[in-house]
Amino acid sequence: MTDGRSRHPGPRIEEVARVAGVSKSTVSRVINGEKYVSERSRQAVHRAIALLGYSPNHAARTLAGSKANAIALVISEQGSRVLADPFFAGVLRGVHAELAGQHVQLLLMMNQPADGQDQVAYLTGGHVDGALVVSLHGEDPLPRTLHETGLPIVVGGRPLAGGAVPFVDSDNFTGALEAVRLLVSLDRRKIATIAGPRDMAVGMDRLSGWRCGLAEHGRSVDLVVHSDFTPESGAGAMEELLRRAPDLDAVFVAADIMALGALRVLQARGYRIPHDVAVVGFDDSVLASTAVPPLTTVRQDLEQFGRTLTWRLLAELAGEEKLPASVLLPTSLVRRVSA
Amino acid sequence: MTDGRSRHPGPRIEEVARVAGVSKSTVSRVINGEKYVSERSRQAVHRAIALLGYSPNHAARTLAGSKANAIALVISEQGSRVLADPFFAGVLRGVHAELAGQHVQLLLMMNQPADGQDQVAYLTGGHVDGALVVSLHGEDPLPRTLHETGLPIVVGGRPLAGGAVPFVDSDNFTGALEAVRLLVSLDRRKIATIAGPRDMAVGMDRLSGWRCGLAEHGRSVDLVVHSDFTPESGAGAMEELLRRAPDLDAVFVAADIMALGALRVLQARGYRIPHDVAVVGFDDSVLASTAVPPLTTVRQDLEQFGRTLTWRLLAELAGEEKLPASVLLPTSLVRRVSA
DNA sequence: ACCGCATCTGGGAGCGCTCCCAGACCCCGC
DNA sequence: GCGGGGTCTGGGAGCGCTCCCAGATGCGGT
Secondary structure, X not given: OOOOOOOOOOOOHHHHHHHHOOOHHHHHHHHOOOOOOOHHHHHHHHHHHHHHOXXXXXXXXXXXXXXXXXXXXXEEOOOOOOOOHHHHHHHHHHHHHHHOOOOOXXXXXXXXXXXXXXXXXXXXHHXXXXXXXXEOOOOOOHHHHHHHOOOOEEEEOOOOOOOOOOEEEEOHHHHHHHHHHHHHHOOOOOEEEEEOOOOOHHXXXXXXXXXXXXXOOOOOOOOEEEOOOOHHHHHHHHHHHHHHOOOOOEEEEOOHHHHHHHHHHXXXXXXXXXOOOEEEEEEOOHHHHHOOOOOEEEEOOHHHHHHHHHHHHHHHHXXXXXXXXXXXXXXXXXXXXXX | OOOOOOOOOOOOHHHHHHHHOOOHHHHHHHHOOOOOOOHHHHHHHHHHHHHHXXXXXXXXXXXXXXXXXXXXXXXXXXXXXXXXXXXXXXXHHHHHHHHOOOOOEEEEEEEOHHHHHHHHHHHHHHHOOEEXXXXXXXXXXXXXXXXXXXXXXXXXXXXXXXXXXXXXXXXXXXXXXXXXXXXXXXXXXXXXXXXXXXXXXXXXXXXXXXXXXXXOOOOOOOOEEEOOOOHHHHHHHHHHHHHHOOOOOEEEEOOHHHHHHHHHHHHHOOOOOOOOOEEEXXXXXXXXXXXXXXXEEEEOOHHHHHHHXXXXXXHHHOOOOOOOOEEEEOOEEEOOOOO
């Protein structure tokens, strides 16, 4: 059962050419969308392709041509930090959608601690035309390293490790800012935050938004506890906040998953939500709508994230000019019960 | 910045041959681990490869050879059912680990409703040597379709759509069985279950385990409500169970994520856990340890799942004989507070 | 001594494309 | 009329490998 399908199945370009009554050069031009092909030939080729069910051989194109017709999706799990799951599938769906009909293969690579050098070598070795690097750990050196080799890359999530690496990210700052503005408009006086870790841009940007939102109303920005995107640490952070300010009346939590822990602690302490303490999360994950009470949160569109990431890379590969160095995607406040 | 890296960077096989003082045929043999190469030549080639930093050109190997040196990871999201996220990243990590050092590219494809036929054509078109099909929807026809074309595939999760398609799955049946045995040993008299949907093998297998566990003690297997792996539906199912049997004293919930909803309903109704009602979940997701109270659950090792999936496919591609048609991976009970 | 077989080696065809070059044809301006 | 473009076309080299074939060498059995 292992094979039976011989060498390379299906018709070759030669055959398409014969059926279409043109040369294989012309067929190649049609496939690659070049100009200088008459409408007549183009039609004939398309008909022949459809008739024969022709699909170009990827390896041959890559070998003969000057591009690899493939991009890599690199998932960089720097250190022990594990990729946040919900994030992943959503983005992936977007990437795939954007790639549809592009004759571009999507190669998957995970950056395991061991194979740092190998991976760079592989990526810059001409196997791919560019890479999408999804790295939640902001100081991961990989994006910069790759960018410096000249390989076109786009990073998902703002890299902290500087350089002029193009990236796509959700507008975490503005999302947080609007969350705070909502809390202010609800007349909350003492607004705390449970922030993400300091070495992740996503955490820091949300923290900045919170700070700005308070600063623009002349409020104090003291009530910050850093945490690490797990429910336990969210609970721990909430406990500390309550110790420091038992009379707080609002918390902006930098991730729904942490908000779950915070909610639990608040309720255990007898705070009513949102009456005593208003809570706003971030992400609008599946957890938000099913929390008790349902969580008001900041939504980011992960599929859009993936699409944009891919679009940006493909545009660069297509040689487009004047591309934005980076893109911030809008977030939106989803109002539920907790605030 | 778009290029500068010329056609195909790095040394060719010819150059390795020159440096090693052998012919390129011999280098090729070494790379592919063929026999009939003297130890002397082998060493020389390895040294030359290391010296030059040579890495074989994937496209050329594929074009010249009779295999594609790539496998596909197909994520089949049949219908509107969205791939369960936590599942995904874990499995992926395992797949990648198993592939390390194998000179095999991992291609990612998602089966979007639109492109069913294209995808089959692509997969059977010689671009890949085999495929890993991860499909949570048991009646998805894709695994069977692919298998019938003769393309070597392994399915992650037992397919319901019959055929003799090789698969790897967690031993959901035994996991559920042991969960029930635990509940029985705790002297619970009225053990209900919140099951998964009927069209997913993962749901049905866990249900069977529950049934068997009760049957072996002559208990009734009436208290079943089907649900769909979301917290809301878990809550709804719990409500219905309580309506039917307010005096139940244990629930086996077929997924942690549903257990969250069930826990909430039980507590809202004033049931103490585990005192009044014991709850056992499944998956040991991150949610389980942080639930209140921490959830006793059945653990499946997702990374192992991915590794096994990949191992099975690679073994088949290597022409290994006597491979098991399918593999069930052990699960283990994780005892926490809820039961 | 011979033949066989297993072991090791190099040469060269060719995988299916893309890209370059040369040429045919047209329409324009002078 | 003729030259200089732009448009369209086909032929063929060659991308970097693998695989086949032919040959060279060694070692056993008869």
